[in-house]
Amino acid sequence: MPRDSPWELRRAVELMEKRGFKTVETGSNFALMELRRMRALVIYPLRDYLQLSSIDDVIKEFMLDKADSIVVVSERPYYLSDELNSAIERANLSGRTIGARVYPVYAGDIDGQLNVTMGIMLANNYDKVGNSDEADGQCPSCGEPMRVVFDNHVMDEGEESREQVLVCKRCGLKIHRFIHASGDAGSLASILHG
Numbered sequence: 001m002p003r004d005s006p007w008e009l010r011r012a013v014e015l016m017e018k019r020g021f022k023t024v025e026t027g028s029n030f031a032l033m034e035l036r037r038m039r040a041l042v043i044y045p046l047r048d049y050l051q052l053s054s055i056d057d058v059i060k061e062f063m064l065d066k067a068d069s070i071v072v073v074s075e076r077p078y079y080l081s082d083e084l085n086s087a088i089e090r091a092n093l094s095g096r097t098i099g100a101r102v103y104p105v106y107a108g109d110i111d112g113q114l115n116v117t118m119g120i121m122l123a124n125n126y127d128k129v130g131n132s133d134e135a136d137g138q139c140p141s142c143g144e145p146m147r148v149v150f151d152n153h154v155m156d157e158g159e160e161s162r163e164q165v166l167v168c169k170r171c172g173l174k175i176h177r178f179i180h181a182s183g184d185a186g187s188l189a190s191i192l193h194g
Contacts, residue, residue: 001026005029006029006044009030009043011111012031012042012105013031013033015111015114016040017033019118019154020154021035021040029043029044030063035122036129038069038125040068040071041067041069043073045074045080048074048076048080049083050080050083050087064084064087064088064098065100068128069102070100070101071105072105073105073107073110074105077105078104081102084102085102101121101124103120119178122163122176123174123175123176126150126165129165131150131151132150132151133149134147134148135147136164139170139171141168141173142168142170142173144170147166147167147169148166149165150163150164150165151164152164160181163176163178163179164179
């Protein structure tokens with residue numbers, strides 16, 4: 001990371017690297033990260049709003065065509081995130097295919113919000129990060145067998161923990177879970193429906 005990068009961006013990169021992401025490209029206000037085949041762009045914007053006039057400028061500036069996930073870290077991340085989602089929608093309506101999802105992360109709670117966001121990103125992109133295909137109980141929604149599609153060992157507060165994404169192929173339910181070394185199901189659990 002460049003030395004002139006904001007502390008919040010450096011912290012986001014550090015947290016993501018702890019979870020297995022690798023840094024692919026950096027700039028003074030962004031880092032392009034990768035985990036297996038999923039690419040995530042982490043930005044600490046210079047402004048909390050778009051000043052670009054065309055969709056092509058937005059796609060180029062925010063690398064929307066290079067990333068599966070855009071993480072906006074800011075004191076006010078929600079407005080810019082809404083504008084980026086709107087730009088993606090307009091691009092798709094005009095014939096482009098932009099599949100990136102935008103995730104706002106409030107800089108004042110970067111550790112907590114980014115950890116939850118990473119879990120949601122992994123669940124949403126399980127097909128790109130998948131490294132497993134083992135059975136794991138019944139789906140709480142439809143009763144069909146769940147599959148562990150992502151299984152990763154991470155260091156959490158000095159102890160090794162497991163992070164998993166489970167998917168029901170029938171109803172599309174996705175569960176992200178973080179299992180602490182003590183065996184407790186973690187405080188990071190996200191359930192997403194297809």
